[in-house]
Amino acid sequence: CRYMSRYRRIRIVGKGSFGSCWLVENDDAEQCILKQIDVSKMPVKQKEEAANEVKVLSRLRHPFIINYRESYVNDGLLCIITDYAEKGDLYGVIHRLKRGSHLLPESQVLRWFTQIALALKHMHDRHILHRDLKTQNVFLSGPGLGTVKVGDFGIARVLQHTQDCARTAIGTPYYLSPEICQEKPYNHKSDIWSLGCVLYELATLQHAFDADSMRGLIMKILKGVPPQVPLAFSASLR
Known part of the structure; x- marks a missing residue:
């Protein structure tokens, strides 16, 4: 494939029922992420819809959103190339802080929260829903603790076209909004609920809602x- 010849695989960074995620390097020695989604069993029309969905996402340009570089279909795989965030994700930050029993300073919690909120607003203003906002999908890049x-916005929409949609689109259930629990349609309010769950997690290092069973969680x-x-946090944040 003429596209793949431009990227050298470095290591695998994620694997799911939908496919795999690789750290790659392009001809200019820039590190990128290659996400591969198995579309081999999709009808042609759905393949086109999934590819079009990614093209819509690729038009988003914002300082707090991962930059989509290009996408193509190769050997039954929908390949998406995005920028690489070298500082990991919020899930990793929370995991490390938990081990050391340290809370994040309130100023940092609010800084990251504001950045996520601005990214969501940019998407919603363009009628694009994230659909799977969680700490694992909020990446960090740049100096200091990272921006x-x-x-992974809209990937859940792409995955709707695959047979694994029921499993993958929901993913981690901790961020599900009440309307999704009641099997109502997904809308921008569901993204805002997930944002609230992420804020709670940044402040407490715990999930806002947790239980031993799906029924209990719902x-x-x-x-x-x-x-x-x-x-330790101000009354306004609490």
Whole structure:
């Protein structure tokens, strides 16, 4: 494939039922991410819809959104090339802080929260929903602790066309909004709910809603009352 010859694979960075994710290097020695989604079993029309969905996403340009570089279909795989965020993701930050029993400073929580909110606003203003906002999809890049780069937006919509959509589109259930739990249509409010869950997690290093079973989790989400945010934070954040 003429596209693939431009990228050298360095290492695999993620694998799911939908396909795989690779760190690659292009001809200019820039590191990028190659996401491969298996579309081999899709009818032609759905393949085209999935490819068009990615083209819409590629038009988004924002300082707090991962830059989509190009996409193409090769050997039954929909390949998406994006920028690489070298500082990892918020999930990794939270995991490390948990181990050391340290909370993030409030100023940093609010800085990252504001950046994610601005990225979401940019998407919503263009009628694009994220559909799978979680700490694993909020990447970091640049000096200091890093600037937010929201990624994997709209991928859930692309995955709707695959047989694995029921499993993959939902992914981690902690961020599900009440309307999704009630099997109502997804809308921009569902993204905002997920943003609230991410903010809670940044402040507490815990999921806003957690339970031993899916049924128990849904009950907690529908009640909508997470445990209190630590008193170390200001009343306005709490």
